[in-house]
Amino acid sequence: MGCLAHRLFTGLITVSFMVLCVTGALAIRNPESEKRVDVKKGIVAFVEVRSAEPATLYIMYPTQYSKYKTAGSVDGTLEFRNITWLIYPVPAMLEDQTLHFVMKGETRFDVVYEDIQDRINRLMKGEERLRAGMEMSVEAGINVVRLTPLLPGLKIALDFSKDARFIIIKTIDLARYRKGIKTFDQLYSEAGLKGSESGFNFSTTDFEDLYLLIETPVPIRVKSVIHATKESAESGC
Secondary structure (H helix, E strand, O other), X not given: OHHHHHHHHHHHOOOOOOEEEEOOOEEEOOOEEEXXXXXXXXXXXXXXXXXXXXXXXXXXXXXXXXXXHXXXXXXXXXXXXXXXXEEEEEEEOOOOEEEEEEEEOOEEEEEEEEEHHHHHHHHHOOOOEEEEEEEEEEOOEEEEEEOOOOOOOOEEEEEEEEXXXXXXXXXXXXXXXXXXXXOHHHHHHHOOOEEEEEEEEEEOOOOOOEEEEEEEOOOEEEEXXXXXXXXXXXXXX
């Protein structure tokens, strides 16, 4: 896993990129730690978090972070549980952006900053570039994994450590599942994106979050890798 993650992330910062700044690898040894990422307008930051053991990560905007510091609340924050690897983009297309990363577990934290227009230009020439990725552990049973692609034209590759039954659904179907209106089997029979194997590749078609529902009889590792394309560059980086 470490070697693959390294090769993927290294692909982001090849000589052909206009990399503005690369922080040195920052190993965070505390069981709970925080990191603030400031991104100037016109720049996209790619945050990579790695952990030898499954960790929990919360991503917060400044107002959410203030609530967390004063009341300990993580309501409304973006949460990743049981992750061992994550690449998360923070684009600042129209204005400066600040995000706070709160990590529960021993993690390693790296950030790469890249010029958005330079990235879009390269994508428009036909290059495909790593945009996001995640690896996590899931328990036996039915699990929900948020993919958050958001843009049409992204290429998503899923990889599981063992064969599993899975479907990719939209937010409305997730709500139906959680409310008990639809069962996993019903959604599986209706879904266009589904399988019973250890890997799956597909492309997004619209501006909507997608969710992976995965059913497994034993705990497994789930990995997703998302690449940006020329098509996705027409909507963003």
